Amino acid sequence: MKHPASFLSLLFAVVLLFASCGHKPKEAATEAPADSLAAAALPDMSKYMPQVEVGTAAYAFELPDSAGILHSLADYAGQWVVVDFWASWCGDCRAEIPAVKDLYARWQPQGVAFVGISFDQKPEQWTTCLKQNDFPWLQLCNFVPWRDKQADGTEIVHPAAEGYGLHWIPTLFLISPEGKVAAYALTAAELDPLLTANVSKK
Numbered sequence: 001m002k003h004p005a006s007f008l009s010l011l012f013a014v015v016l017l018f019a020s021c022g023h024k025p026k027e028a029a030t031e032a033p034a035d036s037l038a039a040a041a042l043p044d045m046s047k048y049m050p051q052v053e054v055g056t057a058a059y060a061f062e063l064p065d066s067a068g069i070l071h072s073l074a075d076y077a078g079q080w081v082v083v084d085f086w087a088s089w090c091g092d093c094r095a096e097i098p099a100v101k102d103l104y105a106r107w108q109p110q111g112v113a114f115v116g117i118s119f120d121q122k123p124e125q126w127t128t129c130l131k132q133n134d135f136p137w138l139q140l141c142n143f144v145p146w147r148d149k150q151a152d153g154t155e156i157v158h159p160a161a162e163g164y165g166l167h168w169i170p171t172l173f174l175i176s177p178e179g180k181v182a183a184y185a186l187t188a189a190e191l192d193p194l195l196t197a198n199v200s201k202k
Contacts, residue, residue: 104136
């Protein structure tokens, strides 16, 4: 059966319309730059920084080592001291141990002392972690929890956590020879340039 000319013209027009309505070419698509996406994915860590001002007197802790011997910040008067707050139950802390060891290897020969303060609550778990990682610097722990909510709604806070305004671990502090807070950071990589800025210029 023959189609009327008008019908064939209409059919041809429809075919042309569909042929011209494909997907937009890829180059026309708008995408966010890769660096913008990476930046957007990064968490804002500023809220986890310690609530203590640089230049203020550092909290004078006094805590026992694994042998029960007490050590205090006063033992390091006249020295630069890096205080590393951590816990064996903290995954981020354990992942950071190699970086802190590298920091120690670089700065301890320059006279910077290192002290670890743990918020562990189980002695066996803590001492096992110490043996596994063979820390070359002093480690202290009194097995008081970092923060512990009570049934009545009150909260027990470790004196050192309160004294240094901690909101996150791991956190590292740099204490000046005068016993003042010189700098702090959440990672060893962040603290390294702060050591350079403070210790190397002295």
